[in-house]
Amino acid sequence: MTDPETTLRQHDLPVTAQRLAVLRAVSHHPHATADDLAEAVRQEIGTISRQSVYNVLNVLTDKGIIRRIQPADSSARYEDRVGDNHHHLVCRSCGKTEDVNCAVGEAPCLHAHDHHGFRIDEAEVIYWGTCPACQRRRAP
């Protein structure tokens, strides 16, 4: 992975302390929410406004530098790993999120049977289940 500063320059984004810190936070905390990331950034550079976190996350997402996922009943989560068509495994009870590689080759379900005339550009798959920790806590 290229370092954060280079990444920003490559996308014609002025380099600021906030952007570097957010980018690093996303890298170190995959699947974290905006709030989690704000917290992580504060640990690193002391202070950042809520709005800036959103600004940065939005611009990075728009440029395709990071990816936003929004599973049901969760606020948006962000990740570093882009462009490799991977999917997610989400725990229904605690929200723990893991990456999973595509089940069926490259772009698995990209071809819907009946596409209703839509031009499809992505097939997003979320596997819902219970993570090991929650399985242990609930049913032995």
Added chain:
Amino acid sequence: MTDPETTLRQHDLPVTAQRLAVLRAVSHHPHATADDLAEAVRQEIGTISRQSVYNVLNVLTDKGIIRRIQPADSSARYEDRVGDNHHHLVCRSCGKTEDVNCAVGEAPCLHAHDHHGFRIDEAEVIYWGTCPACQRRRAP
């Protein structure tokens, strides 16, 4: 499809005007949001509180009578069609949502390669794209 009144009785839910109207609204407006449904119900029975719409939608969802889907950047949507493992096609620009049958047989992607110890109970697939109308509006 069984009629709304019978459906409610089968699930030990007292039959009320609000429940009947919401259930009918979901049936007639697949993929509608809570707000859309409240509006539809008001057309039918005159008035209903916002809270009641949520109450009814929640109880119906819990009983498995209807299903809630929550695509990114949209409030929750509800549908009638349950228990047949179908997926959705969502337009990125207008939010239009269509049903699509499972791409690969019954439970297509239900087996993730690396399940990280999770007990998986559902594979949710959302195909993202552009609907015919939006394709026409943008690129001629």
Added chain:
DNA sequence: CGTCTTTTTTGACAAAGTCCAAAACTCGAC
């Protein structure tokens, strides 16, 4: 008809984001 339970309503509240204007900063030109 009167009581008891379940629903519905009302109104306050919470979380996640966005909008806007002012202040601070970045970066290239000098």
Added chain:
DNA sequence: GTCGAGTTTTGGACTTTGTCAAAAAAGACG
């Protein structure tokens, strides 16, 4: 280096979607 134009960042108000809790209304049943 320093300056200035154009971006970013900030702070605060606001919106949207949904939940909580208590009071009022509606059904069920003896």
